[in-house]
Amino acid sequence: MDTKVKLIHGFSHKIRLQILESIMNEEKTVSQIVDDVEGSQSSISQHLACLRGCGLILSRQEGKYVYYRIRNDQVHNILTIFDDLLTEVQTEVETCEHYIG
Amino acid sequence: MDTKVKLIHGFSHKIRLQILESIMNEEKTVSQIVDDVEGSQSSISQHLACLRGCGLILSRQEGKYVYYRIRNDQVHNILTIFDDLLTEVQTEVETCEHYIG
DNA sequence: CACACATATTAGAATGCTCTAATATGATAG
DNA sequence: CTATCATATTAGAGCATTCTAATATGTGTG
Numbered sequence A, B: 001m002d003t004k005v006k007l008i009h010g011f012s013h014k015i016r017l018q019i020l021e022s023i024m025n026e027e028k029t030v031s032q033i034v035d036d037v038e039g040s041q042s043s044i045s046q047h048l049a050c051l052r053g054c055g056l057i058l059s060r061q062e063g064k065y066v067y068y069r070i071r072n073d074q075v076h077n078i079l080t081i082f083d084d085l086l087t088e089v090q091t092e093v094e095t096c097e098h099y100i101g
Numbered sequence C: 001c002a003c004a005c006a007t008a009t010t011a012g013a014a015t016g017c018t019c020t021a022a023t024a025t026g027a028t029a030g
Numbered sequence D: 001c002t003a004t005c006a007t008a009t010t011a012g013a014g015c016a017t018t019c020t021a022a023t024a025t026g027t028g029t030g
Helices: A002-009 A014-022 A030-036 A041-053 A073-094 B002-011 B014-022 B030-036 B041-053 B073-094
Strands: A057-062 A065-070 B057-062 B065-070
Touching: A002 B014, A002 B073, A014 A030, A014 A041, A014 A073, A014 B002, A030 A041, A030 A065, A041 A057, A041 A065, A065 A073, A073 B002, A073 B073, B002 B014, B014 B030, B014 B041, B014 B073, B030 B041, B030 B065, B041 B057, B041 B065
Parallel strands: none
Antiparallel strands: A057 A065, B057 B065
């Protein structure tokens, strides 16, 4: 259960979701990702570390560049399923206060 | 994109995940959920409000009881898919620092 | 070697989330 | 209509996450 929460935590931030979408169809270097995604180099690097630590993405070094890619088809699928689900519950979600305290 | 983050936020807390699992196969009253899930009545009530606001669950009142249930099959499916994904990336996720700052 | 570029790391400030404790609301039974 | 049970709401303290700014590490090039 704790592990499951951690896994989902990987998806639950705007920048991390943007990173995942950015590399959904092709691996990219950090610089390319920084161009695609809002946020500073430092912040994005930290989010990449989180995603890698959570097992959602993989990296490989090639010269001075580091390439990141989606780990596998299941991660890819779940991103697609989020989109499907979103279509269905969009209205409800938009009115969510999102703050529960 | 903001809506998508909100949606996923609904899944990204231990108590909320426990609530979803608790009502995965049958609707339950708040009291039943409070028995199933760790946390105080107040806290669980707040998380139920979050899940409802995010469109993941639905409620209906019957007398002095309020019954909660999973919204639809897609929400049900995504919970199943999290389990599948978890099986595949368990080791990686367990070593995740989960704190990126 | 020294420099430039790509990426990662760190500390701590800023922000956001979740809990507790107390109270409120709404429903039914007596 | 009063008491009781079920659930919801609120404020604010406590805690966790994320950002910024600065610096470090590693790699290739002249």
